[in-house]
Amino acid sequence: MSSRRGERVSPEQVDEDRVFKALASSTRRQLLDALKNQARTTGDLCERFPHLDRCTVMQHLRVLEAAGLVIAQRKGRERWNHLDPLPIKHIHDRWIGDYASAAVGMLATLKSDLERRTP
Amino acid sequence: MSSRRGERVSPEQVDEDRVFKALASSTRRQLLDALKNQARTTGDLCERFPHLDRCTVMQHLRVLEAAGLVIAQRKGRERWNHLDPLPIKHIHDRWIGDYASAAVGMLATLKSDLERRTP
DNA sequence: TCGACATGTTATAAAGCTATAACATGTCGA
């Protein structure tokens, strides 16, 4: 596996990158939101995004599937799309959580500074 | 504010989108990591990414700055880049945390199912 | 002050992404 510039990267990094890239599109985040509480067929999703072409929805679903965020299974002539939140949890645990708690720490420091200054 | 397709979106959505898009590049995530523990000058960052052109680094820094993830201040002829983790915390709180805890809930359910099955 | 240094600006080629069109396949039920 190698990046555009040719250096080697680990499979985990590739997965992580795919998830971040999948989340980078607001349309795809909306699709995930639509799948959050229940699985839906592709046709159902298309109805919920009337401004998008059916092909566009499918293309986005393919990106989400490649990132492991959506799992699809065929039932007869329908395709049921299920959300899998695990990849999001992974990047949360390995990446985002650190920054979020750094921000909390920063705010805590700021708060105690302010309190010290205005007794 | 309007998207590529012309529908209206709120300024918060735009900010959120900018943050997600900024995080979508592995190079930019590495830049953030380099700034995690200390602020650095642009020149310092360029030395740490020797495979990238100086202009490329600056362009990435501009994207990070537009997303509010990096705050820059000039000191003489140097530019010091500081990390601001707050925008990451925001998308964490408003978006990612939900999915991460959904994943935890899913795992918990699975675990208790397994335990019930193998007493 | 003047040259080396750090950074900023503008332009551009190449690669990638988004949305759509046109056509193909597979499945259900009258």
Place this chain on the structure above:
DNA sequence: TCGACATGTTATAGCTTTATAACATGTCGA
């Protein structure tokens, strides 16, 4: 079985991002 339906595939135009080049500006110190 056969037509309507749901989905799949391939191709493509237009826009965006990435990486670089060439040139410009501002600042420090000998």
